[in-house]
Amino acid sequence: MLHTPSGGADSGTAAADGGLMSIGTVLNVLREEFPEVTISKIRFLETEGLIEPQRTPAGYRKFSARDVERLAQVLRMQRDHYLPLKVIREYLDAVERGEDVRLPTLGRPRDGSEAEGFGDVLGESEAGTGSRLAREELLAATGISAEHLEEWESYGLVVPLPGGGYDAETVTVATLVAELGRHGIEPRHLRVMKAAADREAGLVDQVVAPLRLHRNPQTRAHAEARTRELAGLAVKLHAALVQSALGLRLS
Secondary structure, eight states: OOOOOOSSHHHHHHHHTTSOBOHHHHHHHHTTTOTTOOHHHHHHHHHTTSOOOEEOTTOOEEBOHHHHHHHHHHHHHHHHHOOOHHHHHHHHHHHHTTOOOOOOOSSOOTTOOOOOOHHHHHHHSSTTOOOEEOHHHHHHHHOOOHHHHHHHHHTTSSOOOTTSOEETHHHHHHHHHHHHHHTTOOGGGGHHHHHHHHHHHHHHHHHHHHHHTOSSHHHHHHHHHHHHHHHHHHHHHHHHHHHHHHHHHHO
C-alpha cells in the first residue's frame, strides 16, 4: 500500500486542496515502489485514459489518493504481467463498476502461477485497435532511452509502422526486452526469438490468407478472429515447448 506524505513542504498545499497532490508529490510517492517512473510516464498514462486528475484554473494537475493508488495498480500490472495499457484500463474500469473479472496475464506471472495464454490478451486488447504511438510516447510509456530503442530497432525487435509511429503492442515488446535485459539477456540474443516469431506469423498467415481473399464479406471478417485464435494457440505452444525444454534440461 502506498503512503501519501503527511508532512513537509507539500502538506500545506495538499490540505488546502482537500488532500490533492501535485504531480511532483505523486512522483515522489510512486518512486518508493517504482524507482524508474517519470513525470512523462505519469502524463502519458493520463493521455491513455488510465487516470483523470483534476485541474486547477491555471491548468495544473491535482491528484487524489485514489488517483495515486490507481497509478500504482497500472504500474504493477505493467511490471508484473506485461499487459497492454488498453487491457489494464478495461480491467480497472470493470473492477470499479463492481464486475467480477479476472486479470488476464501475458506469459508467466512473477508468483509462478499458471498464466492465461497470450491469445486471451490478443482477443481482448490492442489487436486491431489501430492506435499509433509517437516515438516520444513509446519512450515515455516504457521508460527506455532513445539509444536502447535505436539498438532494438537495428535488431528488428521493435519495428515502426509504415509512415512512422508504433502500434500499442510495441509497448509490451519493449517492456519485455527491457526486463530480459535486466536478467542479462541482450537484444542480440533475442534475434532468434524474433526469427521464430516471424516464422510462426507466416504460418498463421498461410492458413488465414484464403479467408481474407474470399468473396463472402462474412468469411473475410471471420479471418481476423481466426488470426487471433491461431496466434494465441501458437504462442501457447511456443511457451509450452520452451518450458518443456527447460524442464528436460533441469531434470
